[in-house]
Amino acid sequence: MVGFALQALSALLLTLSVAASPVRVKKRADPVPSFVLANAPLAHLYSKEQWWPSDISVHVQHVVPEVNFASVAPSVTLQNISSLGSDVFLTSKDDVTDQPDWITSVVGKPDADGLSSAPVTIVLVNKPGGILDAFFFYFYSYDHGGKVLGIEFGDHVGDWEHTMVRFTNGAPTAFYLSAHSGGSAYTFAATEKTNGRPTAYIGVGTHANYASSGQHCHDLPGDLLCDQTDAGPIWDPALNYRAFWFDNSTQTFTVAGGGGAAANVISSEGASWLSFQGKWGDEQYDFLEHGQYCLELGSLEECRFSSGPTGPIAKNLGRAAVCQKEDGCTIATSL
Ligand SMILES: *[C@@H]1O[C@H](CO)[C@@H](O)[C@H](O)[C@H]1NC(C)=O
Numbered sequence: 001m002v003g004f005a006l007q008a009l010s011a012l013l014l015t016l017s018v019a020a021s022p023v024r025v026k027k028r029a030d031p032v033p034s035f036v037l038a039n040a041p042l043a044h045l046y047s048k049e050q051w052w053p054s055d056i057s058v059h060v061q062h063v064v065p066e067v068n069f070a071s072v073a074p075s076v077t078l079q080n081i082s083s084l085g086s087d088v089f090l091t092s093k094d095d096v097t098d099q100p101d102w103i104t105s106v107v108g109k110p111d112a113d114g115l116s117s118a119p120v121t122i123v124l125v126n127k128p129g130g131i132l133d134a135f136f137f138y139f140y141s142y143d144h145g146g147k148v149l150g151i152e153f154g155d156h157v158g159d160w161e162h163t164m165v166r167f168t169n170g171a172p173t174a175f176y177l178s179a180h181s182g183g184s185a186y187t188f189a190a191t192e193k194t195n196g197r198p199t200a201y202i203g204v205g206t207h208a209n210y211a212s213s214g215q216h217c218h219d220l221p222g223d224l225l226c227d228q229t230d231a232g233p234i235w236d237p238a239l240n241y242r243a244f245w246f247d248n249s250t251q252t253f254t255v256a257g258g259g260g261a262a263a264n265v266i267s268s269e270g271a272s273w274l275s276f277q278g279k280w281g282d283e284q285y286d287f288l289e290h291g292q293y294c295l296e297l298g299s300l301e302e303c304r305f306s307s308g309p310t311g312p313i314a315k316n317l318g319r320a321a322v323c324q325k326e327d328g329c330t331i332a333t334s335l
């Protein structure tokens with residue numbers, strides 16, 4: 001009897017250690033904590049936005065994976081996108097200068113309750129010191145850049161932006177908002193609240209996030225290049241989301257669950273798409289392709305079309321500081 005039990009035990013341990021190292025019993029991932037949804041940001045899109053939130057599962061139907069402008073597979077799905085390399089650009093099947101329906105669609109415009117048909121991607125990351133970072137990733141199929149002296153710059157297919165609420169022992173302590181190559185950070189107390197939740201304002205076209213309404217100029221002197229925000233339609237991520245846990249030590253994602261319509265699709269889609277390291281839009285076109293032009297603006301070279309962005313995995317999810325760029329991160333105590 002004892003011999004048999006020992007044999008069974010050692011067989012079990014062997015199975016466990018083959019399955020995973022270090023030995024760990026796999027359990028279902030925890031759902032999104034209620035304090036995360038209760039403090040999820042409410043974001044105002046611009047009242048006259050023309051490039052509304054998009055569902056990544058729709059976006060992937062309209063792109064082909066390309067490397068150096070040559071396709072490497074006929075199509076992609078959320079289930080197989082992670083098999084592609086970091087050199088891949090998910091490239092529009094349509095000429096973007098025709099602004100196809102899936103780019104200009106208003107289907108993702110939130111309704112009066114804040115519900116968008118485009119799910120927000122929530123990524124939860126536990127960190128030392130009782131910290132939980134809750135990232136709210138917003139996706140748009142198209143970024144319409146800004147005008148400088150009446151000339152359009154910085155358009156691209158695919159647009160990932162995010163806000164992040166940092167919780168310490170379950171209490172919200174800080175708020176981060178991505179904008180262009182950087183972003184801004186505030187104490188949670190300093191943020192404008194809507195129904196007790198932090199408020200964000202999303203720039204028209206570029207979808208950069210700001211903590212206050214109005215005009216926000218960036219990158220160039222004076223008011224040469226500015227984002228416009230206003231108290232347009234509110235987007236409430238708690239009403240429709242795909243949520244995941246990210247384990248920073250193993251750099252792996254697991255499904256936490258979905259809310260709203262996304263709850264019905266998240267288990268079949270899985271979490272592997274978040275590991276895709278390539279770009280979610282076209283590679284920057286060569287001169288004259290699709291009407292491409294580039295100009296020197298001070299020390300910057302700006303083009304009509306730039307390359308599509310990387311996804312959530314490339315946004316420093318393991319950050320210790322509140323900001324994506326950790327050096328020189330200051331957390332403002334007032335707006
Ligand atoms: C993904 O799956 C689709 C449908 O099965 C297939 O046509 C496509 O070639 C696959 N793409 C990759 C990159 O594996």
Ligand SMILES: *[C@@H]1O[C@H](CO)[C@@H](O)[C@H](O)[C@H]1NC(C)=O
Nearest residue numbers: 127128248249317318319320
């Ligand atoms: C997350 O992982 C990276 C890479 O291993 C590490 O540099 C970073 O310190 C980790 N973050 C935290 C908050 O522990």
